[in-house]
Amino acid sequence: MAANKTFVIGVGMTHFDKPGRKADVDYPDYVLEAATKALLDANISYDAVQFAAVGYINADSTAGQRGLYQLGLTQIPIVNVNNNCSTGSAALFLARNAVLSGQAERNPLDWALQTMNDVRPVVPEAPFTPQIFGNAALEYGETNKNKRSDVDEAMHLIASKSHTQSTLNPYAQFNQPATVEQVKKARKVFEPMTLLHCSPTSDGAACAIIASEAFVKKHNLGPQAIEITAQVMATDSTLAFDPKQETKSCLEIAGADMTRAAARKIYAQAESLHAISKSASSMTASLETNSLHMTLLEGSSTAAQYNKIPVNTSGGLISKGHPLGATGLAQCAELTWQLRGWCDARQVANATRALQHNVGLGGAVVISLYTKVAGIQQFGNGWKDPRERFGYNPAVSCRGITEADVRKVISKKGSLIGLPAGLHQAAKEKLKVVHGSGTAKL
Template sequence: MSKNTVVAGVGMIPFTKPGASPSYTDMGACAVRAALQDAGLDYALVQQAYVGYVYGDSTCGQTALYEVGLTGIPIVNVNNNCSTGSTALYLARAAVESGQADCVLALGFEQMQAGALKSHWDDRPRTRARFVHVMHDLTEDVAELPQALRTFGGAGREHMQKYGTRMETFAAIRAKASRHAANNPLAIFRNVVTTEDVMNDKVMWPGVMTRLMACPPTCGAAAAIVCTEAFARKHGLRSDVRILAQAMTTDPATSFEPPSLIAYAGFYMAQAAAQKVYEQAGVGPQDIRVAELHDCFAQNEALTYEALGLCGIGEAEKFVNDGDNTYGGKTVTNPSGGLLSKGHPLGATGLAQCYELTHQLRGSAERRQVEGVQLALQHNLGLGGACVVTLYGKH
C-alpha cells in the first residue's frame, strides 16, 4: 500500500436483542452521527459511503443515510454475510488509498429476527450450494441441528479429535468473553459467567457445545470515517489511528477438499488474509498485543488463534490455559466481549470491531484498555465466503 488511511472517527450504538431495537434507519443514522461527532466533521464533507447489511431490502443504505443528510454522494450497498461491516470498511479504505475520495464513510447495521440464521429465499440455490455436502457429510449424525451450529460445532469437534482439545477449553473462552464484556457498556450481555456455568448451560450438541458457546442474534449499528492524512490535517481531524494493512480473501480449493470442517469454517481464508497483512506491514503475530476476532462460536475463536498465528497449529488449548488470550497474556482477544458477549448484528460487527480497536489505540478504552498498544488486529469472517483482516497502528 502506498499510503495509510486515517481512522478519523468511529461511532457505535449499544447492541440489543431482536424486537427491542429501534429500526435500522434510526440505528444506522445514530451510529453515523456518533462517528461524525467523534471526528468533529460535518456530513457535507463526506464524499462517498459504503453501507453494509445482510437482512434488508435494496438500497437500505440510502434509506438510513437520508436520515443524516441529502448530499447526493455515491452510496454503495454491501452484503458479504458476517464479514459485511469489514467489507464496507475495506471498500472505504480502498477508495481513499486509490485517490477516488479524500473522506469516506463506512456504515454497518442489522435489524435481526430471533432464532437461528436462515435464508429468506427458498426458490433459488442456497449459499455454498455446490459445497454444502462437505458439512452435511461430516455432521450427518446431528442433521437436526441448524447449519451454522453444525459448521462451527463440527469444526470444534474436529479440533478435539485431532488435538485432544477439551470442551472445557471452549467454555473457558466464553467465560473470558463475559469478563471482558462486563467492562463494555455497549455489549448486550454483561453478566460474568464461569467456565462451569458455560459447561452446565443447555446442551446444544452433547460433548461439543452448550448454548452459551454460540453468539446471539443481535441488532445494532456502527460506523467509521476514514480519510487521507492531508484531509485530516486540512480539517483539523485527529490522525493518530491508521489502517496499516488490510486483506480480503475468499475460499481457496482447500476450504472444501480434502473434506474438513475446520477448513470449511474459514480457516484457510483467515490464515491467508493474516499472512498478507503481516507481509504488507512487515510485522508478525508476535507483535500483536490486542485483537478483535470473529468468535461467532467459542469454537471458532480457538480455531482463529491458530489461523492468525497467535499460537501454533493445535496449540489453542495451551494458549487458553496459559492465559495468553486475556489481560496479562500475549494477545488480549476481544476486549469488547466479542460476538459471544457483545453481540453479532451481522452488518455492524466488522465496524464494531473497528470502533473497539480505534479506542484501544487511542488509549480511550477505559476499563477495557490494554496497556502499551501500538498495533491492533481485526479478523471478520463470513461464510460463503469472505474474510477480512485489518491491521491498525498508532501514529
C-alpha cells in the same frame, strides 16, 4: 494522486439489542445514531463525506441509501454490502480502498452444508452456524496434538473470559459474567458448544469514517487518527469446496484456509511497511499456521496461557452481540478506542497495534491491522478532544443522540429528515423513542 495512508478518524455505535425488543425502532434509526456519533467524533458534517459503504443483512437492496439519506441527499456513491458475518469489515474494506484509490434468493451456505454433510451429517433441527463451528472444533480436537478435552476446556475459558469482559462494555447486549462451570452447564446447542459459546443475533449499528493523511492534516485530527496499516480480504480455496478433493474438512468450511491466505498477505504488507511489532508478528504468524479461531485454542489449556494476549476486550460476539452488518465496524470502533487509550477499566495497557479478524461463512474473511502512529500527533494543532464534543467518553458510556447532535452533522443541502434549521417533527419523535433515557428531551 492516490493516497498511500488511510486513517480511522471517527467511530460510533449503538447499543446492541435483541431483535424485535424495540418495536418502534427500525434500521434507519440505528444508522442515524451510529453515523451521527461517528461524524461528531470526526468533527465533520455529512457534507464532507464523498463515498459511503453500508453493510447490512436482512434488508432490501438499497437500505444503505434509506439510512444515510437522513443525514443528506448529497449524491455521493453509496455501495451496499452483504458478506455474511464479515459484512461490516467488507464495507470498511471498500471505504478504505475508495480513499486509497483517490476516489473518495439462494442460500449462500448450501455448498458449505452439503460438503460438511459428507464429513459429519447435518442435523436439520440445529442452527447451521453452530454446527459448522462445532464440527470444526471436533475435527481440530481429533486431528491435532491437543486432546478433545483440552480443546473443550480452551473453548470454555475463551467463552468465560469474553462474557466477563463484556461487563465493562456498555454497548454489549449481555453484560453478565460467566464462570467456566456456567459455560459448561449452559444449554447444549450443538456438541461441543453450549448457549454461552454462541453469539446472539442482534439489532444495532456501528460506523467508521476513513480519511487520507492529507485530510487528517487539514482538519487537525492527528491525535485521534488511527492508521489502518494493512488490510486484506480473501475468499475460500479449493480446500473448502473442491468436489474432487478427497479429504473434506469441517475446519476448511469454517474458513481456515482463507484466513491463512489473508494472514500471509497481511503479514507481508505489514513487514513491507516496517510497521509490525513483535506481538503483532507472532499473532499474524499464528494466523498463517492456523485459522484465528483455532489459533486461540492452541496452547490455551490454562487461563494463564490464554491471558497472555488481550482478545475480545469488548466481550466478543458471544456477549456484545452480533448484528451481522455492523460487527466488523463495531470491532473497528473498539480497536480505535483502545488505541486512543479511551477504554478505562477495559483498556489494554500501552496499546499501539491491534489486529481484527472477521469471517463470513460462505467465503469472506477480512483481516485488518491498526496502528497508533506517534508521528501523526504533530498534525493536531488546534485539535479538540472528541470527548468534549460528546460531553462524555463514548468508549465507556453508551448514550443516545439529541436533535442538537444531528444538527451539527446533517448536510446543509438537506436530508430526508429536514434541513439543519428544523428537523421534521416525526424525526424528533423518533429520536425520543429510540434513545429513551439516554437522550435529552427535545
